[in-house]
Amino acid sequence: MPHEGLGEFEQLVLLAVVRLSNGNSDVYGVPIVEEIEKRTKRKPARAAVYITLRRLERKGLIASWTSEPGDDRGGKARHCVKMTAAGTRALREARWAMNQMWTGLDLGAGDRR
């Protein structure tokens, strides 16, 4: 399926999914929002994250399943996600495109907050 490149926010969300998947807890909306917040120091709109997740899933870049209802949250299920092969490919392409554009440029260290 042909698709356009990933948007910046989509990349953020996908990268958060990848980072969280290395741990052993559930990967779903709540920790994804926290992860983006923690690393970028930006506060993403929670609704935007959920909508992006739906969009990524529709594009086939992530897959989802419903977790077993755990005791820790009153027996309610979570909407867990993981990266698909297509997702990995899309991230790689995005990084490649970015690198191509950055190669040879120097804008200085900048003012990272």
Added chain:
Amino acid sequence: MSVVRAPRLARRLLASALPDDAREYVTNELEEVFHQRHAAGGGLHARAWYWREALSFTLRFAIERIHEHATPDGGLALNGTGLPGMPSPPRRGFMRRTLESWMRDFTYAIRRLLRAPGFAFVTVLTLALAIGANTAIFSVVDAVLINPLSFPNADRLVLIRGLAPGTDLPGEFALSPEFYVSYRDQADKLESIGMFAGGQTTVRSPEQVDRLFVVQMTSTLFSTLGSKPVLGRLPIKEDDDKNAPVMVISHQLWRDWFKFRPDAIGKQLEVSGTRRTIIGVMAPDFRFPNANYSAWIRASIGDETKIVAGQLNFSLIGRMKPGVRPEDLAAQLAPIAKRLPERWGGGGARYLQLIEHHRPVVRPLRDQLVGEIERPLWILLGTVGVVLLIACANVANLFTVRAQGQRRAMAVRQALGAGRATLVRALMSEAILLAVLGGIAGVLIAWIGVPILVRAAPEGIPNLDNVRLNGFALAFTAGLSLFAACAFGLLPAIRLSSPVMVDDLRQGSRSVTLEGRFSRNGLVVLQTASALVLLVAAGLLGRSFIAMSRVDPGFSTKDIFTFQMAPQRPQLVDGPTWGAFHRGFMTRLAAIPGVQSVGFVNELPFDEGAGRSRFYTDRSGENPLGATLMAFTYSGGDYFKTMDIDVVKGRLFDQAEETVGSSSVIVSRAAAQILWPEEDPIGKRLRNADRTSWHNVIGVVDDVRLQNFRQQNPDPMIYFPMVGPEPRSWAVGTPAYVVKTPRMDSIASEVRAVLREYAPEAPMYRVFTMTQLADRAKAQLHFMMLLLAIAAGLAVVLGTVGIYGVLSYVVSRRTREIAVRMALGAKASAVRRMVVIQGARVTMIGVAVGIVIALAATRVLDTLLFGVDAFDAPTFAGMAALMMLIAFAASYIPARRASSVDPLQSLTIE
């Protein structure tokens, strides 16, 4: 596990906004974070957070759904496979599809309008002004004309009066107790009937004293009106049988004097010197005969067999049986009245003459109340309606011009297969959106404007205190907005979406299409004509106002302060004692620094009018049929000097005869003319037919207008001195004092101080300056003139914007043509002339149409006009010229722009 849950309403909102497949997990996960936050930061914090998130999710998911719907593969991918060639998801219901496509159109409309903020602002402002004005006036019309009465089945309430053409009774007159009893007993078309008379009188409690408007009434009045008290009871038949001195008070009096204490019931008040017991309190919306009245006292006719016929001082109010029309009732009452002398006898020759010519007048109570104001209000509503029409025409114009700019986009969409309905909807959504915004802003304007309008309104408009933006007015506004949307959205939408539009794409057409020009010019004609009609109307009222301001009422209104007071002391028993009291008071008033003269009159012009009676003269003799009906009053002190009423002949009352009493009398010029035509009135004699004493004319004074400035001829007047020939002839109790002083700003408090010292028990009331009374007499015309001037101004501004807009547009479309002309040698002045003439031609047609409409329309103003004809040629010509001038100015700016076209540049751009 915590039992705390997120806010219910927010949860509901969220659940309704989320798509089916996301609803459960999103709410679950949000709930999870809510609990964490609840535990960490407290309930209030967590709730606020949850609400914020719920709103954010609702909004973002709504937009996301529109996106999903708009992207063609979005729906397909939703079936979960993501594979092409799978069957599309089942078609959703018609309603939902329509709703969603409207939603999409509105989203696009918002985006488009955000990109054209100037257009959106002008459109919304134009509509808001027009809708605001309409809603405000409609709120007034609704309260005053549509629902002026708070009584149940008020359409069956009628006022019964009499008319006796062929006698000297002026117009309609009040009736007397024998009419009441006979109508009550014999008219079976009446369900019930009540009799009343009202006036201002002194009311005292142990703590308070004031002059209040009080109604004397039969106990049947309340049952006829169908009103109930909020506290206590109403007078009943037993009160009549016992002749109990009972009264009912208004809600306002209950508040002001009794602070809403329920023990007001049973308390006693002294009304006109008689102690009466309060038995009931009426509801706040009970106003009868109008909002000024604060007490209703039960009066009895006494022994019904001993009524003296002919005391024409009472109003009769009847409740007709269902289905009876006023004219039916009048037909039944007529023969009953003819038989009155048989039953009651007496009355004399005059009375028999009156009965012979008598015709009953039965008028709905509502008409009686709103009579004078009805037409002006409808005129105002019509006026703001015209403004709305102009505003819609303007916005339609703006829309057409704007839509022309989107022709290509439309044509492309059409070529790609968009149906006509889709295109119309896309264009209409913008119109509806602007109309709704205009409506909201309009309600805001009306909300601000209504209180201002009510404050500026002249006195005597019933139910004005109940004017507010109600649901009815809001519904009216909603209707107006929708009407506006259709008026300015649908036409351009339909035209632009027509199939021939596709040709545009091929031709890249730049010409001004004939059809478009036609409708645009039509709109300008409509605007010019409407604006001119309002201009002419405002002009006519303005001229009337000027004419009225030039009328000499016969007295001066400058630097005159007036008031009344009501003393109460046992020694005031007859003419001389009252006279000495007034004289003492006037001496003290005259001692106030700056006071030039002081006098009094029993009824002040422009305020209370004057009493009327029949007079014999030595010429007419004492034949009742030869007596002349004439206005009369009593004057004292330097009344004529203070009011600057000229002495034409003879002399005024002197101080000596004022104190001891005299049989002198002064007549006005017109009265002298009527009573003794062609003769010298000095030394002639006259007698009030109701009294026994004869009076000698000692002087003639100039005529004054008693009622208002509109009076064609001043009333003939007879002035008696404050003390009559006998001590018991009459006593002037509560006259209107007039004080001439240049120190208007401080006089009221100084007079109050003098009164507190001289007669501390006397309330002071009807405090005015003569200027205020004169302004009040012009108030209705002034109010109408002001409102029409505002409406006309609004119409002219909107009309000018319209002309300017159309010509600017035409110039911009013809830039290339103009450039070619100029390249071929046309002079700038010729180009300017071309554009101005084009504007002038359209305006001229508009002016012609406007004059024709105005000729037909200004006739409705005739009762308001004064000293000027409804077809006044100078006003018509002047306003037409003004309109042309404004149109010229409006077309000159685009003309300048056209003539400054640089041919080279505009041709190479192409």
